Amino acid sequence: MIALLKKEMFNDRIREVLSYVPSAIFPAIIFPAIFLDNTGIIQLEDNPKILAAIIAMLIGILSRNIIATIISGLASYWFLIFVV
Numbered sequence: 001m002i003a004l005l006k007k008e009m010f011n012d013r014i015r016e017v018l019s020y021v022p023s024a025i026f027p028a029i030i031f032p033a034i035f036l037d038n039t040g041i042i043q044l045e046d047n048p049k050i051l052a053a054i055i056a057m058l059i060g061i062l063s064r065n066i067i068a069t070i071i072s073g074l075a076s077y078w079f080l081i082f083v084v
Contacts (some may be wrong), residue, residue, distance in 0.1 A: 048080035 010018070034053050037043040044050070056073030063069070 048077060048084075052077035052080060 030053075034049045035042050035044070035047070052073050055076040056069050059072040060066070060069035
């Protein structure tokens with residue numbers, strides 16, 4: 001429904017509030033993929049996804065480059081599951 005409306009129809013306050021929606025949705029999508037196992041139980045010990053996410057987050061903060069963040073996250077995850 002919102003996709004059918006034009007930006008000009010919203011006032012500045014509504015546009016500002018809607019600008020936070022992607023930031024609110026992204027953690028809800030990522031959290032289960034990192035912290036939950038196949039049975040839906042939170043897995044904090046021996047979980048290489050957590051360490052890979054931390055490494056990717058640090059690279060993202062330091063480099064401010066999305067490609068470097070994705071590559072570092074994937075490389076660190078693969079290194080942790082295949083080598084370590």
